[in-house]
Amino acid sequence: MKSIILTFLTKFYSLLFFLFVSNLVFSQEQPQETNFWQKVRFGGGVGLGFGNDYFSGTLAPGAIYNFNEMFAAGLGVQVSYTDQKHFYTSTIYGASVIGLFNPIEQIQLSLEVEQLRVNREYELYNTATASFKDNFWATALFVGAGYRTQNVTFGARYNLLQDNSKNIYSNGFMPFVRVYF
Template identity: 50%
Template structure:
């Protein structure tokens, strides 16, 4: 299911992650660079028959003490020797709520494009949409928790489980 043209949106989001905080505003404007926080994840898993390399930067803006909203992009390469090779990319919208300092609730709408070539040269390309709701324990800029994909479908999706643990870090 495709909601948007995510190839263009992904490029705009990626550029926005790097250029929005660099914009200069006058003192009279309400812009506050301290309300922007960068985070994301890096993954590297290498073995004799398997490789997984992933980069997923994100940026959030503190709307107030209790709510933050942001954008993320991600890209990864997965290769399982004699089985398949995949290129995965996409974007996400992120919402965070902190009712108290130690608790964080999250909602994330994720749209990923999967391009996979199997060993027999069969190719599969599709978009996957996920809507995660999560909760976690937060201390300073680190949150540890679990999220649940409410759109999970064993037959159509790319995730093999609807629950996914996470560690979220923003600076």
């Protein structure tokens, strides 16, 4: 019995000694710190349109966090203003949350929820008294797919909530170019 206990203690202390020595050897290396900001990428969109008595401008910055090579998620904001003199004015602002999945490097799948506040005003041409105001919240749920090359993705997305009567998009299907640096 005494030899069994002695064998056990010898092996136990040998294991402790090995763990202690290996810890000293590996502790000399600097640990790799994961910096949050190294995994964040910024991007967004800018839109500008103008014509005869017409102006439209959009600014939509965004940021994503890369969890790994396959998964990323992020936030975006959007501000848009449109003015067609003597007929229509709108101000749209809101935010979105996006999830990205890259099953392979060139393919990007996305799911995005967008919540926008829409303020529109219509006025009849040459009448100061006839006007119509429409203010509402618009929600969109987009599923998308695209071809990705480095920082740019070309693709299309579809709004699953397109049939909602309070919608600002004329069509559920939309092409996109997504850029994150």
